[in-house]
Amino acid sequence: MEAPANHTLYINNLNEKIKQPELKKSLFAIFSQFGQIVDIVALNNVKMRGQAFVVFREVRSATEAMRAMQGFPFYDKTMRISYAKAKSDAIAKVEGTYVERPKIAKGEKRKAEEQAIQDRLAKKRLDAAAVHVPVMMPSHVLPQPVPVQHAPVQVAPAQPAVELPNKILFITQLPEEANEMMVKMLFQQYAGFKEVRLVPGRHDIAFVEFENESQSGSARTALNSFKITPTHAIAVAFAKK
Numbered sequence: 001m002e003a004p005a006n007h008t009l010y011i012n013n014l015n016e017k018i019k020q021p022e023l024k025k026s027l028f029a030i031f032s033q034f035g036q037i038v039d040i041v042a043l044n045n046v047k048m049r050g051q052a053f054v055v056f057r058e059v060r061s062a063t064e065a066m067r068a069m070q071g072f073p074f075y076d077k078t079m080r081i082s083y084a085k086a087k088s089d090a091i092a093k094v095e096g097t098y099v100e101r102p103k104i105a106k107g108e109k110r111k112a113e114e115q116a117i118q119d120r121l122a123k124k125r126l127d128a129a130a131v132h133v134p135v136m137m138p139s140h141v142l143p144q145p146v147p148v149q150h151a152p153v154q155v156a157p158a159q160p161a162v163e164l165p166n167k168i169l170f171i172t173q174l175p176e177e178a179n180e181m182m183v184k185m186l187f188q189q190y191a192g193f194k195e196v197r198l199v200p201g202r203h204d205i206a207f208v209e210f211e212n213e214s215q216s217g218s219a220r221t222a223l224n225s226f227k228i229t230p231t232h233a234i235a236v237a238f239a240k241k
Contacts, residue, residue, distance in 0.1 A: 003082060003083040003084065003085045004083065005059050005062070005063060005083055006059065006062060006083040006084050006085075006087065007038070007055055007056050007057070007058070007059055007062055007087070007088060008053050008054070008055045008056075008062065008083070008084035008086075008087070008088045009031075009053065009054045009055075009056075009062050009065060009066055009081055009082070009083065009084065010051070010053055010081070010082050010083065010084040010085075011027075011051065011052045011053070011054065011079055011080070011081050012050060012051045012079075012080050013050065013077055013078060013079060013080045014042075014050045014051060014052060014074065014075070014077060014079065015050070015074070015075035015076060015077045016049045016050045017075075018075050020042050020043070020044050022177075022179075023042050023052065024040045024042050024052075025177060025182070025229060026074075026075075026181070026182050026185060027040050027042070027052060027054055028040060028229065028230070029182055029185065029186055029228045029229065030069065030072070030074075030185050030186060030189075031054050031065050031069070032227060033222075033226065034056070034061045034062075034064045034065040034068065035056050035057065035058050035060070035061025035062075035064070035065070036056065036057040036058070036061070037054060037055065037056060037057075038055045038056065038057050038088075039053075039054075039055040039088060040052065040053070040054050040055070041053040041055070041088075053084055053088065055088045062083070065081075066081045066082070066083070068189075069081060072189075073188075074185065075181065163237060163238050164238060164240075164241060165213040165216070165217055165238055166213060166216065166238040166239050166240075166241055167209060167210050167211065167212050167213050167215070167216045168207055168208070168209045168210075168216065168238070168239040169187075169207065169208045169209075169210070169216050169219065169220055169236055169237065169238060169239060170205070170207060170236075170237050170238070170239040170240075171183065171205060171206045171207070171208060171234055171235070171236055172204060172205050172234070172235045172237075173204060173232060173233065173234050173235045174203060174204045174205065174206060174228070174232070174234060175203075175204075175228065175229050175231070175232040176203050176204075177229075178203060178204075178206075178228065179198075180196050180198055180206075182228070183196045183198075183206050183208065184196045186223065186226075186228065187208045187219055187223070190210070190215065190218055190219040190222065191215050191218070192210040192211035192212060192214075192215030192216070193208070193210055193215075193219075194209040194210060194211060195208075195209050196208050197209070207239060213238075216238070217238075219236070220236045220237070220238065223236050224236040224237075
C-alpha cells in the first residue's frame with residue numbers, strides 16, 4: 001500500500017560509494033528547485049546505506065519533486081522515490097507536535113540518531129529560498145537644448161550589450177565543492193543536454209553544451225541565479241561566440 005502524501009520523500013537505490021557530505025549536497029542541488037528544503041537525512045550506517053530522506057516545507061513541493069525526479073539517473077543509478085511512511089522530526093518541530101524519543105543507552109544506532117539531530121538543527125538555520133528584490137532605477141529627464149545659431153548635435157543613446165544566443169552556456173559562481181557530476185545532474189534535466197566541461201585549475205566556472213540554442217536558452221532561463229547550495233547562487237549566461 002502506497003504511503004499517503006507527506007512532506008518527506010524516501011529515496012533509495014542510491015550509489016553506496018558516494019560519501020555522505022557529497023551525497024547531501026548533490027541531493028540539495030537537484031531537489032531545491034521544487035521548493036524549500038527543511039532537512040536532508042543520509043546516514044553512514046550499514047542499515048541506511050544507499051538511502052536518504054528529503055524533507056520539504058510544503059507537501060506540494062514533495063509531490064512535484066517525486067513526479068519529476070522518479071527514475072532520475074543519479075551517480076550511475078536510477079533513483080526510486082516514494083513518500084516516507086512517517087512525519088519527519090523537522091516538520092513535527094515546526095508544527096509543535098514533536099515528542100522526544102527515549103534515548104538508547106548504547107550502540108551505533110544512538111550515535112547515528114544524535115548525528116541526524118545535529119544535521120537537522122544545522123539545516124534548519126539555512127534558508128534555501130533566494131529572495132530577489134528588484135531594483136527600480138529612477139527615470140532621468142534630459143535638459144532641453146538651448147537655442148543657438150547652429151543646429152544641436154543629436155547623440156544616439158548608448159545601446160546595451162546584447163547577449164547573443166549560443167548552444168554553449170557559461171556557468172560562473174560555482175561553489176568550491178562543485179564537481180562535474182553535480183553540474184551534470186543539474187543541467188541534464190533539460191532537453192538537448194550534451195556535456196559539461198570544467199576548466200582545469202578553476203573550481204568556480206564551467207561550460208555546458210546543448211544541441212541547439214533554443215534548448216540552451218530554456219536551461220539558462222530556468223537555472224540562472226539558482227541556488228546550487230544554500231549559500232551559492234550560480235550565474236548562467238550564453239558563452240561568447
